[in-house]
Amino acid sequence: MEDTAATCTWAREGLSIQPVAVADLPTEFGDFKIAGYRSLNSPEEFVALYKGEMAPEVPTLVRIHSQCLTGDVFGSTKCDCGRQLHRTMEMIQEEGRGAIVYQQQEGRGIGILNKIRAYALQDEGADTVEANELLGLAVDSREYRQCAEILYDLGLCHVRVISNNPLKIKALEEAGLKIVERVSIQVDSQESAARYLRTKKEKMGHLLDFSTG
Secondary structure (H helix, E strand, O other): OOOHHHHOOOOHHHOOEEEEEEEEEEEOOEEEEEEEEEEOOOOOEEEEEEEOOOOOOOOEEEEEEEOOHHHHHOOOOOOOHHHHHHHHHHHHHHHOOEEEEEEOOHHHHOOHHHHHHHHHHHHOOOOHHHHHHHOOOOOOOOOOHHHHHHHHHHOOOEEEEEOOOHHHHHHHHHOOOEEEEEEOOOOOEOHHHHHHHHHHHHHHOOOOOOOEO
């Protein structure tokens, strides 16, 4: 039998994140626990939403969800972020076990103000990749190491990652998690999101078979 302890690479004293508090969080999708974390080497803060027993040997549904103020909070139809977050919560509720790490790296790491600037360029005809490049910014500057550490701190090692982004899967694996399965997530989207999704598929390699409606 595989040595579970050997598949995750961190010692607890080597983690670069610190748990702050845990509380109950009843939601319209089900009852969850919410945990706050802070980075020990940057000002970044994280939130983990989880449900059920976190056991290292049990392949568990997880998602790293990058903050999207426009989609998650305001219900923007220019992207599918909010719908993906809510669908993930439904999937975890149905499974009875799982975790979401909510990463405060808005706009693939450029921040909310630059994201609005990028939106303005998109209104003028640029796609999401071109807009970042026109601003002199990286197309995707997110880091996932501390997100993986949070999953480990919750007690996970073998994970089933809910994501369409192969680079995210690779990053989590390189960070030391044992990726058992990639779980595709497809949600209905509006026509206004069609170009955004097509760009993610064609220019960023996301594994999408999208439709709008």
